[in-house]
Each structure stands twice: as C-alpha cells, then as structure tokens.
Amino acid sequence: MNRVLRAALFALVVAYLIAPLLVVAGVSLNERQVLFFPPQGLSLRWYGAAFTDPSWYRPAINSLLVATFAALIAVSIALPLSYVVWRYRVRYAKAVMAMGLAPFALPPVITALGALALWIVLQSYGRPYTVVLSHGAFLTTLPLATLTVGLQNLNPQLVEAARTMGATGSAVFRTIVFPFVRPYLIAGFVFAFVLSLNEYIIAYMTVGFTFETLPVKIFASLRYGYSPVMAAISVLFFAFAVVVFAAVGRLGDLPRLLGADETD
Amino acid sequence: MNRAPAQSRPQHRRERPEAGPWPHLLLAWPSLALTVLFLVPLGTIAALGFFRRIPAGFFEVGFVTDNYARALDSFHLERLGVSVMLALAATLITLLVAVPFTFLLTRRPRRAQVPYLVLVLASLSLSEVIVGFAWSLLLSRTSGISNVLVRIGLMETAVAWSPGLWAVILAFVFVALPLAILSLYPTFSRLDQELPEAAGTMGAPPLVGFVTVVLPLVRRAVAATAALVFIFVLGAYVIPQTLGRPAHWTIPVHITDQAIMKNHLPLAAALAIVLLVMSSVIAVAIVVIVSGRPPRAEPSVPAP
Amino acid sequence: MSPPRPDLVIQGLGKRFGATVALADVDLRLPGGSLVCFVGPSGCGKTTLLRVIAGLETPSEGKVFLGERDLTRVPVHRRDVGMVFQSYALFPHLSVAENVAYGLRIRGVPRRTRLERAQELLALVQLPDVGSRRVSQLSGGMRQRVAMARALALDPALFLLDEPLSALDAKLREGMQVELRRLQRRVGITTIIVTHDQEEAMTMADLVVVMGDNRVQQVGPPLDIYRRPVNRFVAGFVGSNNFLPGRVVSPGQVEVAGVRAPLARDAAPAPLGGEVTVAVRPENLRLRAQAPAAVALHGTVVFVRDLGRVVETRVRVADQELIVSGRGGFDEGDGVWVELPESGVVALTS
Numbered sequence A: 001m002n003r004v005l006r007a008a009l010f011a012l013v014v015a016y017l018i019a020p021l022l023v024v025a026g027v028s029l030n031e032r033q034v035l036f037f038p039p040q041g042l043s044l045r046w047y048g049a050a051f052t053d054p055s056w057y058r059p060a061i062n063s064l065l066v067a068t069f070a071a072l073i074a075v076s077i078a079l080p081l082s083y084v085v086w087r088y089r090v091r092y093a094k095a096v097m098a099m100g101l102a103p104f105a106l107p108p109v110i111t112a113l114g115a116l117a118l119w120i121v122l123q124s125y126g127r128p129y130t131v132v133l134s135h136g137a138f139l140t141t142l143p144l145a146t147l148t149v150g151l152q153n154l155n156p157q158l159v160e161a162a163r164t165m166g167a168t169g170s171a172v173f174r175t176i177v178f179p180f181v182r183p184y185l186i187a188g189f190v191f192a193f194v195l196s197l198n199e200y201i202i203a204y205m206t207v208g209f210t211f212e213t214l215p216v217k218i219f220a221s222l223r224y225g226y227s228p229v230m231a232a233i234s235v236l237f238f239a240f241a242v243v244v245f246a247a248v249g250r251l252g253d254l255p256r257l258l259g260a261d262e263t264d
Numbered sequence B: 001m002n003r004a005p006a007q008s009r010p011q012h013r014r015e016r017p018e019a020g021p022w023p024h025l026l027l028a029w030p031s032l033a034l035t036v037l038f039l040v041p042l043g044t045i046a047a048l049g050f051f052r053r054i055p056a057g058f059f060e061v062g063f064v065t066d067n068y069a070r071a072l073d074s075f076h077l078e079r080l081g082v083s084v085m086l087a088l089a090a091t092l093i094t095l096l097v098a099v100p101f102t103f104l105l106t107r108r109p110r111r112a113q114v115p116y117l118v119l120v121l122a123s124l125s126l127s128e129v130i131v132g133f134a135w136s137l138l139l140s141r142t143s144g145i146s147n148v149l150v151r152i153g154l155m156e157t158a159v160a161w162s163p164g165l166w167a168v169i170l171a172f173v174f175v176a177l178p179l180a181i182l183s184l185y186p187t188f189s190r191l192d193q194e195l196p197e198a199a200g201t202m203g204a205p206p207l208v209g210f211v212t213v214v215l216p217l218v219r220r221a222v223a224a225t226a227a228l229v230f231i232f233v234l235g236a237y238v239i240p241q242t243l244g245r246p247a248h249w250t251i252p253v254h255i256t257d258q259a260i261m262k263n264h265l266p267l268a269a270a271l272a273i274v275l276l277v278m279s280s281v282i283a284v285a286i287v288v289i290v291s292g293r294p295p296r297a298e299p300s301v302p303a304p
Numbered sequence C: 001m002s003p004p005r006p007d008l009v010i011q012g013l014g015k016r017f018g019a020t021v022a023l024a025d026v027d028l029r030l031p032g033g034s035l036v037c038f039v040g041p042s043g044c045g046k047t048t049l050l051r052v053i054a055g056l057e058t059p060s061e062g063k064v065f066l067g068e069r070d071l072t073r074v075p076v077h078r079r080d081v082g083m084v085f086q087s088y089a090l091f092p093h094l095s096v097a098e099n100v101a102y103g104l105r106i107r108g109v110p111r112r113t114r115l116e117r118a119q120e121l122l123a124l125v126q127l128p129d130v131g132s133r134r135v136s137q138l139s140g141g142m143r144q145r146v147a148m149a150r151a152l153a154l155d156p157a158l159f160l161l162d163e164p165l166s167a168l169d170a171k172l173r174e175g176m177q178v179e180l181r182r183l184q185r186r187v188g189i190t191t192i193i194v195t196h197d198q199e200e201a202m203t204m205a206d207l208v209v210v211m212g213d214n215r216v217q218q219v220g221p222p223l224d225i226y227r228r229p230v231n232r233f234v235a236g237f238v239g240s241n242n243f244l245p246g247r248v249v250s251p252g253q254v255e256v257a258g259v260r261a262p263l264a265r266d267a268a269p270a271p272l273g274g275e276v277t278v279a280v281r282p283e284n285l286r287l288r289a290q291a292p293a294a295v296a297l298h299g300t301v302v303f304v305r306d307l308g309r310v311v312e313t314r315v316r317v318a319d320q321e322l323i324v325s326g327r328g329g330f331d332e333g334d335g336v337w338v339e340l341p342e343s344g345v346v347a348l349t350s
C-alpha cells in the first residue's frame, strides 16, 4: 500500500465522516426557516434560538444533567469492578465484569426495551432518575474498557516496590494505582458523558417526552416539523465532542488511552 | 477485550491475593447495580414475551404463546431477514474500510494519529438522531449533494436519495465505522511494526505482507469487531426509521412501534428475544468464520 | 566460489525525522563479501542507517548502490536483503519451519521444496529438530538462530543484523559471535552487524564503521581503528585512552606534560606548532620505579585496582590523572615513572 493509496483512503474516510456535518453546518446558516444547502442568506439566528427558546434549551439542560450523573454512576461501577478483577482472584468478579461489558454486545434496542420493562414493573416509568440509572449501567462498558486497559499497562512491579516500602492494600491503591489510572478514569468518564448526551433510544423508552432530552427533542422535530435550530444544535453537539476529545488528546496521550502500548 | 494474544507481549507475572472481605465489599455496588439495571431487565423481557396484553393498560402476568407466534409470523420473519441482510451489508462495508484504515493509521507516528482519533471519537459519540438528520439532509433533493452536483453542472436535475436502501446502509456504515476503528485500534497499534517489515525483507510486497502476516495476527480482533458492529447495527432504531422506506424498516423499528405506539409490550418483548437469539447466533457464526476458532467466553467490547 | 559480490556504496546519505537529524553526510564503501560492524553509542543512527540500507526508511538525501545498481528508490521487497531484527520479528502464527520458509512461499516455491530448504537452513544454524515447533516454544538463543536462518533463506545479497546478540547472556553471546563469523565465512555473504558493543565489533569485523553524533566518524579494519583513531571520539569509544593536552614541536615530536614524546609513525599528520590532544592507551604505558632511558613522566600513585588479569593503576602527573594497566606492583602514595610507548603516541586535532 503506497503513499498515494494511503492518502486516498484517509481522505475518503475523513470526507465520509465530515460531509454530513458540513451540510448540517451549511443548513444551520439559512436566513429563513428552510433547510437549504447551500444556505440562502447567512445568519446565526438559529444558534441564538438554540439558547433562548426554552423548548430547545430545557432539553439541553436535561441532557447535561442526565449525562453528568449517568457518567458518575458508570465510573462508580467501573472503578471498583476493574480494580478487583485486576487485583484479586475472586471468581464471581469475572461474571460481574461480563455484565458490565455485555451492553455493547447486545442490540441497543433490547437494552432500551429492558429499561422500559424494568421501570414499568417498578412503576417509575418517566421519572428523571430512571434514565440516569439506565444510562449509567449501559455506559459502564466505556470506563470499564479504559480502566482495564490502564490497569494492564500498570507494571505490577510498581505495586511490589510500594509494598517493599511498607504500603498496604489501601495505601497502594491511593498512592500508586489511582494516580496511574486517573487519566483512564477521566477518559472513561468523558466517553460515558458524551455518549449519554447523545443517546436516544434508551432515553426515549425510559422518560420519553416527560423529561425530554436533546436527542429526543431533535428526533421529535425531525418527524414533526423541521427547523434549522436542529442543525444549529447538531453542529454545537459535534463541536462540543471535538473540543472535549481534542482536549483529552491535548492533555493526555490519546493513543495510549485507546489501548496502544505504554510507549511507542 | 479483543486484544490479540497472538502478539507475544511480555506478561508481567503476579500473584493475586484473596484478601478477606475487601474484594467483596468493593464488588457490592457494581454487582447490585448491574444485576438490577442489566440482568433483571433482560429477565423481565424474557418473561414479558409470555404475558398477556391488556388493551387498556400494559400487560398482565400469564403464559401465552401468541406473542411468539406473532413475532415469528411471515411478516416479522421477513422483517428479520431484511434486518439481517442490511446489517451484514453494513458490517462488510465497514470492515473493508476500517481494517486497512486502522492498520495504516496505527503505522503513523502517534502524534499524527491524534487528529484522526479525535474525529473518529467525535463521530462515534454523535447521536444516531443527528446522524439520521445529517444524512437525510445530505441525500435530500433540496439541500444534499445532488443539489450541489446540479449547481456545478454534473447532474441535470436534483434527486432525493433518501429515504432509500443506500441511505440506510450509508448511515449504518457512518455509525459503525468509528466503532470498528476504535475496536480494532488496540490490537493493531500493538502489532509489532517489525513483523510486516520482516515480511518485506523476504520479498513480500506490502499487500502480500499484509495478507500473510498482519491479517492472521489480527483475525480475532477483526472477528470480534465484525460481531460487535453487526449487533450494533442490527439494534439501531433511528436510522432505518428516518432514512428507510417502510420496506427497509428493521425489527427495532417494529419493536419500538409495538412498545411505544401500539402499547403492546409483550409482542415487543417477544420480538426482542427473537432478535437477541438471532443476533447472538449470527454473531457467533461471524466470529467462528472470520477467526477460524470458536469464540471465547468473554464478550467483546471496543476499548472504549 | 560464486561470482564476486558487489560492493555496497553509500553516497551523501542523510535522514531526518521531522526536526531530528538521525543521519548526516554518510559516505561509505563496503567491500562485497566482507563482514562489517556499525558501532557507536545509543542514538547515533546505527539502526537508521541499517534500515535505510534495507529499504525500510527512505533517505532524506543521498543514494545507496549495490555495485552499479541504484537501490535508493527500490522498495524493501525487491532489494534482496536478509534481515535479523532486534526483536527477531519471528511470526508468532507460523511454525519455526514456516517462518524460515516464508520468503520462499512468497516466491511461490512449492510447499515440499521450501520446507526441505527450511530444514537445511535450520541444520546450518544447528537447530535441526525444531522445525515443527511454535516460535513461543524457543529460547532466546534459539530464536536468534531461527531469525538468522530465515534471513538467509533467499540467499540475499546483503545480510543485515541489528544488535543480534544483545538479548543473549554473556557466555552465549561469545559463542554466537564465533558461530556468526563462521557462518558468514562459509556463506560468503556481505554482512552488516549493528552493535553498540565495541569489543564485539573489534573481534568480529573485517571492517568497522564507528558512528557518533549521527555521523560516520571513522571506517577501517579493527586494528587501524584501535591504533590510529582519527579523533577524540573514536579514541575514547574504541578501547580506553588517556588524553593529555600537547603541542606539536617538530614533524615527529609532540610536547606533553613537559617532555617531548615521539609521534606514532603512521598516525595522521598534525600541523606544526598546533595545540593537540595526545592519546595514549593504558596498556601501552609502563610503570617504573626508577627513571628509565625512554621518555617518561613522573607522578604519584593515587589508586590501585586489581582486575585479575591486569592491575589498573591511576597515577597523578602534574594536574592530570593517567590510567596504566599492567602488572602493577605499586601502592597508593608511591612515586613512579610512567614510561611512554617507544612506538610513539597519537596526536588528535579534533
């Protein structure tokens, strides 16, 4: 595979991933309430509307709240779980681990339907915390994966060295393990946060319109009345994700967080 | 994790103590949370499939097989067939792009990889809703590429490509590609650079080296990724709903329809179980065929 | 013997990685059929040079020729090289014999034939019985031999080895040095071995290329490099040396530490009256209790270390410290004469 082929493939992938967003960005600049591309007239009014129209910013706030708490729950499940699997020989830990990894081995619609069924049985359908909990469990996979990678990269001799210097179990965790896996923990939190922010089908099946999140709102307007605000919001979403991940890439070693070796 | 154990990385050896109550205390919350929020819902669906629907409310406990009978009628079986074919097509295209792309990406210096990884991560996190919206615009008559092609004189009149079969497949590939790249990434980036180089010194042109040395070493990761992507696409709801005609609606569309619009949870549950069984069987088949080995016990996940 | 092997010629070669200069101004002619060692400290560009020769890196400037053939733009798989990688790079999914036969498989040699040939090669490296094993079932030394057999399978024009012995323990390494040298003689192939062990280079090579600071510092047969280093870097890197400031006072004489010493006859000429660094090897110095007839410096013993085969004595002469290795026989605090070699000393201008 020579350079030209490689460049062509890279260009194709980048174009493929960016083209839809470019069109959305163009559409968001329309002056009138139309979805034309190239846009007719140029205006940023739909971005303004995204922040001033309560029917748009309320769902945005809801989404941010859900994502924050869901990511916290995901991390709170993943950290002790991955640590125990790494550190101790506990038989059922592997089974719990499998449960944490399984959501991504399941068609998403099934997870969503499961959540719907659960909350109906518990008579809590529509309560805001239901989506937080269901997202939290569903997205546990992400911090679990980053933390597992992180712990695999942690040389056990560091732990042994700490033990020779008198550190006990909890001290080893505080002084060696936790500082080492912190970047992986943060990365896992960020992944869970961003994916929760964007998740549709579980949110739809747990809270639906009673606690409308942004994706639910966008989908509703996709079916019942297009508006360039949707485009503006989509652009903001994408920009937000790019900024967050670029920041992670800036502050940390992104290839390593995604599972490359400790060093080149 | 789909890390290729074929790669001989030095394994740090360590003893793992069984240290009193600590591990069990630490595991209490994860076990409880995942049991209630993951295992119980699955069990509930399994049970629901046999319950009776009450027209006014949700359902009542019972043991009927009507729901499964309907889930397996010719209409739904045909839908299932369409879903599987669409997902297989999307999986195939995704892998044909993702495998060479990820390989070439991981051969770049780390710093040069970062912008691509950021783009891939941002695309992965993009809501399926936004993806559906973006592709419906891109493929529409008034704001899509066909419209642009007319402007620059490459087409006579603008046409709408959405809704349509290719709209669904293209959008499926769009959501699956980042997932596949990130799932392949750990194995590929840990692949010793010197192995394909050694093949080169023995006269293998790059493509031959790739096929004879790289592919056999990453087969497992590719198989796991194929299964992952297949399941993910098979379970997608928004894309077939927004970009497909009714003929392209997949089982998830009907599950959601039954669960939310028609208030027929037991039928939705029966459909979900059928989908689950179907997707597991095919995923296992994919793993066996692609990797040439029976699957391992652990489920595969991207990292993340 | 087969037709003469062509020389490997490198002209004006340079390689940069972004802002890092990995190699600059490399000009070399390596005679066909010889065993060449690239030696130098870590990071000096040895691996990079080997990889450029193999075609695994594209040079930023300069050319590589094998005889008349310009290899610079030839991709690795058409270069006809056999390479032993530092990690050995054996394919974990193939058996040992399949590894050795890989290049033949690429050429479309039928399975039977190529596995027979693999067997021959394994016998050549004295591993006749491991063909059907997995690579993971071999020890480090065995892997090293398999990697050599594999690199030789296509009878390449160049045999390239990147620190092939560095992962082995001292004893095994010594054995492998001899074996490698013997193997090379038998096959007669032009061979380049990268090492940062100067002793290894000196004992194995026909020709040593000393690298430092991402350049070639000196090229020559081991003894030349040892006897007539061209600069302070080479003099310090190959073997050990004492360095003293001096001045050339006549075409054959240098003034050092207040005495006039003869310059080694065939050393590089130094400009008259110029400041130079005088290099003299510890093993060429003698200790005397009384002032000898030959040129000598007077000093005080400050430290004695018995190394078994030799005794290392440090002598303070004026404000310099000289290391002398020899039979010893002096104690700390003794006054001694340090006799300079009759064959002369080396004066270095850089």
Ligand SMILES: Nc1ncnc2c1ncn2[C@@H]1O[C@H](COP(=O)(O)OP(=O)(O)OP(=O)(O)O)[C@@H](O)[C@H]1O
Binding pocket: C017, C020, C021, C022, C040, C041, C042, C043, C044, C045, C046, C047, C048, C049, C196
């Ligand atoms: N792929 C690369 N990208 C950037 N810099 C590189 C690369 N390969 C080598 N270098 C740099 O080029 C210089 C020479 O490296 P090289 O590996 O050739 O040294 P070496 O002599 O083989 O060292 P060692 O004895 O440690 O193996 C070093 O400064 C190194 O950092």
Ligand SMILES: [Mg+2]
Binding pocket: C046, C047, C048
């Ligand atoms: Mg090196």
